[in-house]
Amino acid sequence: MLKGSKCTVRHLLTADLNTFIALVNDLPSRGDYFSTQFKSPETLRKEFAQTSFVTEDSELFVIEDQHHHIVGVITHFKSRTPVTREIGYRLFDPALAGQGYVSEACRLLVDHLFRTQTYHRLELLTAPENKASVRVAEKCGFSAEGVLRESFFINGHYQSVQLFSLLRPEWQATRR
Template sequence: MLKSLRCTVRHLLNTDLNTFIALVNDLPSRGDYFSSHFKSPEAMRREFLQNGFVSEDSELFVVEDQLHHIVGVVTHFKSRTPVSREIGYRLFDPSLAGQGYTTEALRLLCDYLFKVHTWHRLEVLSAPQNEASVRVAQKCGFSEEGTLRQAFFINGHYQDVKVFSLLRPEWERLHSA
């Protein structure tokens, strides 16, 4: 379990599963930057029973507020290169935007990944128009590298995606300051 003053980042528990499935499948909370594909509740239950949403390829964490409500999700997964991990995050309730949950969750996850694993590079991919996501990455020390043109197909449209990265030496400098 990873903790900050604002939130806790932890693995999903069996007692969270029904709430989590409902939050993941809540289409209005997805906005313009997440796919509108539903995930089968039964398939999600099977995957959770099989591995708890944790494998060598990916690890999912829920983000909960101080009252122990699940407010978001943060995950890391296999990237294009063997020394990297890609990170994804999502806040479930748009009314919580701007309160720092996602930024703190990303910081906690970056600290965990660099302290516990040998990864050299962390990546965040974001739609250029998703200003909140871009801000979160930048506040956590990620640098913009460029744009992958029409690399995502979301809700019937090809979309550009910006690539941000944080290298281990950059993270170490942030922590020594």
């Protein structure tokens, strides 16, 4: 588990499963940047029983506030090259936006990945108009590289995404 001053980033526990399923499948909380497709509760339970949402290709964590409530999710997963990992995140309750949960969770995960793995590059992809997500990337030291035009099909239309990256030497320079 990764502990910060605002939140804890940890693996999902069996005791969390029903709450997690309800949160992850809450369509209104997804907003404009997440697909409205969702997995059935039984499919999620089966996947959790098999892998606990941790494989070589991806690892899922929940973001927990100081009162032990799950407020979001953060994950890292296989990217285009073996030296690169992509990070994704979602805050479940829009009313919690701007309170620093996702920024702190992202910093904790970035530090963990660079300290424990050999990855050279971490990436974040976000809709350019998703100002909150762009701000998380910037606060965590990621640099904008460009826009991948109409590269995702979400909720019936193509969306462009902005690519951000953080290289190991850049991360190391901020840790000195």
